[in-house]
Amino acid sequence: MNRLTREDIKEWKAKRQGDTSEAAASVEEIVKDVRTHGDSAVRKYTDKFDGVSLSEFRVSSEEISDAYESLSGKYLDIIQEAARNIRRFHEKQVPSSWFDTSLDGTLLGQKYTSLDRVGVYVPGGTAAYPSSVMMNIIPAQVAGVKRIAMVTPPGPNNQVPIGVLATAQILGVKEIYKIGGAQAIAALAYGTETVPFVDKITGPGNIFVALAKKEVYGEVDIDMIAGPSEIVVLCDETARPGEVAADLLSQAEHDERSSAICVTTSEELAGKVEKEVKSQLADLPRTTIATASMDTYGGIIVTETMEEAVAAVNDLAPEHLEVMTANPYDQLGSIRHAGAIFLGPFSSEPVGDYFAGPNHVLPTSGTARFSSPLNVHDFMKKSSIISYSEAAWKEHADKIASFARLEDLEGHARAVEKRKERYDD
Structure with a gap:
């Protein structure tokens, strides 16, 4: 693990970004090809990148039901309970339209409307992610998509x-396509002979998926441009080194570009965490991936005070932040930038990944400075409501027309003043 200071954070972030120009050029070509040639291009890239020749993209209802029937009842029960927790949490996020009336009869307000069509990307590759199915689909369903x-x-x-597939069956999702990568994002954005276009695309993926979402943004909305997973564990001398190390490795095993950083006020704890990481890596099934991640993007920051430690956390603005201190709620008020905050020794990151209820699709690469976890609002849009009364128009028409002329927009001014003819008839 690397020893870092607050001064190293900016350089460390730049190192993680890397050069994506070659991948971006490839993604641009794929997106254009799918937009122009539809299904044939999707088949070509699925064969090229996944090694699969597809005659049909869509997963059949039989495949979905067979998957459900073949999954152990133990796992079905766990998925159903997790889904209930996730749904219950997201139902608390549902916003209400509102209207405000004034004494002169004017009505102003805001109307929430769910999106019509949403595309959800569920990653594949080195692991399977039923949890991503729930985290993307449940808030969309709660929103009314x-x-x-x-x-x-x-x-x-x-x-x-x-x-x-079993998770999709539990949630009632029937429209599933066996396509991934940039070609899947392009198919959702522009539509093909088989895949209808959508209004928004959500869900994490590899660098090609992230860049494809960036490429199609504007044609459709997206949730975020997600980077590799990351975790920061903020701890003091009361934390258990073995637990800190295990939690760091829970993210390091995702991807060689994942990051795992311990920020602590205890030099003694830092040394013990380093030893624990090495020890636990020895028998971790995904040790090759986790070792590469820890060697390149793992780190420990030791500060003299907790205030300095929290400042380092805010500089990092991590996707996942665990607070393992004697009194974790004491730090909560000072933490400004983190996608999800896990408080206390029993709130390890997987609790949020799978079961607690909050969404695990989170801002990465420092974007927690300005963005939020995936939520019900992401699947809704707002419309402003304006209903001016006659009395309000009479009181303010001249002012509005004057404002328009200040901007040299005579047509705007006349659109307001045209109503005066009502009183000339």
Whole structure:
């Protein structure tokens, strides 16, 4: 693990960003090809990148039901309970339209409307993610989205992991396509002969998925441009080194570009955490990935005071932040930038990943400085409501017309003043 200081954070962030120009050029080509040639381009890139020749993109109802039937009842029960927790949390986020009237009869307000069509990307590759199915689809359903299309890469045997399909069955999702990568994002954005276009695309993926979402943004909305997973554990001398190390490795095993950083006020704890990380890596099944992650993007920051430690956390603005201090609520008020905050020794990151209820699709790469976890609001839009009364028009028409002329927009001014003819008739 690397020893870092607050001064190193900016350089460390730049190192993680890397050069994506080559990948971006490839993604641009793929997106244009799919936009122009539709299904044939999707087939071409699925064959090229996934090694799968597809005759049909859409997952059949039989495949979905078979996956559900083949998954152990133990796992089905866990998924259903997790889904209830996630739904219960997101139902508290549902906003209300509002209207405000004044004495002169004017009505102003804001109307919330769910999106019509949403595309959800569920990653594949080195692992299967039933949890991503729930975290993307449940808030969309709570928001009232009527059509939800799910895309996910096919495995080498032309199959989607049974956990992913079983979770979709539990949630009632029937429109699923066996396509992944940049070609899947382009298909959702522009539509093909098989895949209808959507209004918004959500869900994490690899660098090609992230860049494809960036490429199509504007044609459709997106949730965020997600980078590799990251965790920061803020701790003092009361934390248990083995637990800190295990939590760091829980994110390091995701990807070689994942980051895991311990920020602590205790030099003694820092040394013990380093030893624990090495020890636990020895028998971790995904040790090759986790070791590469820890060697390149793992780190420890030791500060003299907790105030300095919290400042370092805010500089990092991590996706996941665990606070493992004697009194974690004491730090909560000073933490300004983090996607999800886990308080106390029993709130390890996987609790939020799978079960507690808050969304695990979180801002990465420091974007927690200005963005939020995926939520119900992401699947809704707002419309302003304006109903001016005659009395209000009479009182303010001249002022509005004058404001328009200040901007040299005579047509605007006349559009207000035209109503005066009502009183000349």
